[in-house]
Amino acid sequence: MSTSTLRPAAHGTSSASADSARRLDTSFESWGRFPKYPAHLVPMHWQQEFPANIQGLHNGALPVGMGRSYGDSCLLKDGNLIVTTAMNRLLSFDPETGILTAEAGMTLAQILDFAVPRGFFLPVTPGTKYVTLGGAVANDIHGKNHHVAGTFGNHVTEFELVRSDGSHRRCSRTENPDWFGATIGGLGLTGVLTWVSLRMRPIVSRAIDYEGIQFHGIDEFLALTEEYKHVEYTVSWIDCASTGKNFARGIFMLGEHAQVPGDLKPSSEPKLVFPVEAPGFALNHTTVSAFNTVFFHKQRKPRVQSLQDYEPFFYPLDAVLRWNRLYGKSGLLQFQYAIPWESARQGTIAILTEVAKSGLASFLAVLKAFGDVPSPGLLSFPQPGITLALDFPIKAGLTFPLVERLADMTRDFGGRLYPAKDAAMTADQFQTFYPQWRQLERFRDPVLTSSFWERVTGDRPNL
């Protein structure tokens, strides 16, 4: 299918001046800072603005938020990005039920600032609080409690979806359930979310009862996963630079919201900003190995327990704004798979071995067991089994071949990759991972698309 048919002009009279009045620039980047595509930015401040704000514009549109997706799922080359972050109002909050309704451009950080002093926390949170509510729904994000709570979408009770034809739909499990399912994990393609309702969970303190346990190898990780499957939050950091006796060593981290009433004040603003782009050689095998060794031994004893604030527990990297500059101007490539239990152990060992062999070390590697709470989303990423997230600096001739090999291995083990963290999978790989993509295509708004969607659905013989 050619680009022009995938990107029909929006309704209304075509206006060349409307196009030229907008800036085509590269200031909106994805978090991996690869690829970089120019686009027109269309700031959206009010729910009523869409679809009038793209009337007559050409080359398609895509609603975006904080640009925390790593690859090209939040980009649209030469198209129009509807930036929703200024649309961030609260509509209602009921402390009896915990149901909070807010405009889709509100960030999880803003929700926490409001909710924590009132004794409520997000039902599911990713590793950064700087994502919008709309982005959390569109990517059906997951967190450290997936094994007990499922995905973000599991806690969304209702939302409003506006299409480029001007139609409005309230969607929930009972009202427009097909649109509800297509939009959760629907990568922002089914329409613009104006507001979202979700059920918050009560807390009595900011504190997290934390425990860190060192492990050596995947079998110890699996044993700990089984032993602590009832603990609300579990996640593991894993050293993927080491081989031999230190292969797959890591720290299994557990946490639960403290039961003792404590501080509920809002978080302070982060003060640190990564000031400049690091030079390309800053992250090499030696520095990353050294970091991983220090990280492993920072915890001196095999087991430590402490009371931690939720900020370092959930959002350790948010303390340094723009930390992605550490990867220099060429950016970073994320890679995250979910492999089902049948081959999870074997697949994880094989992929970790392949990474260690490649000489390209991942600075941070995060390992977790997904639970079996079914996601409401049509194209949701999590499935029962093991998920591993890696990030690689982009090195010419090394990173992409490695990631393509890892994607093929993931496919052979029956797993799949996470679109929000991808800039490399082929159309063939994507369509094997998500055969249901054709159903999503039927729900896609004809005016909305993304560079990711064009890339992974590019070869479509039947369309």
Place this chain on the structure above:
Amino acid sequence: MNSNNGNGAARSQGEPMKILVLGATSGIAEATCRLWAARGASLFLVARNSEKLAAVAADLKVRGASYVDTAVADLDDTSSHPTLLTHAINSLTGMDVAYLAHGILGDQPRAEQDFVVAEQILHTNFVSVVSMLTWLANYCVQRHSGVLAVLSSVAGDRGRKSNYLYGASKAGLSAFLGGLRNRVDREGVTILNIKPGPVKTGMTSHMKGSEKFADVNVVAKAIVKAVDKRYDVLYVPFQWGPIMFVIQHIPERIFKKLNL
């Protein structure tokens, strides 16, 4: 009307601050109101667009405002001002702070060619504000208390070719505020002239380089503080004070050749 304790903005913990906000759906006004709402203020919000006003009002209510009432009005219609203000103050049962944040950027190139466009800028940003302040200042003088916080702009400190109609409207406003302060300060009334540099809001989002403009929440925090502390003039972010001092002192024979 109840007598006031005379402390204006610096009220005791128990009683919520009563604030009238004109142009409540503007980016800076909304951000400021969120901070006041979190403290439990009582708010009366005025704006032109009812849908936007309803969204802002709902948000402020959820954030903790003890009372929120609204009125849809076009403030260009100065004849409606007395009725509107009476209604607002009755609704709030008094008023500690009036925050005048309505204004338009206008289309400078069109205003250079068409006086009707120029007049619109002057009317909305200057004439309408003067009408409001005349009424509000007299109300406050009678009670010997109150803060009138008015959004002007650094653009009013010196006329530049890129936006001198907007600048002229704000310069006129600044002169008016200076004179009004000189008259009413001794009556216990504070006139706060707020001069923001370029701020990232809906009014400026189409402008080149707007991603580098000041964050609206930083500006809002400074305004809340200035109202509490009863400042006369607030440059925000603060570096605009020295910047405008320099710009005001560039000799005209050099300034007229610059592209600003």
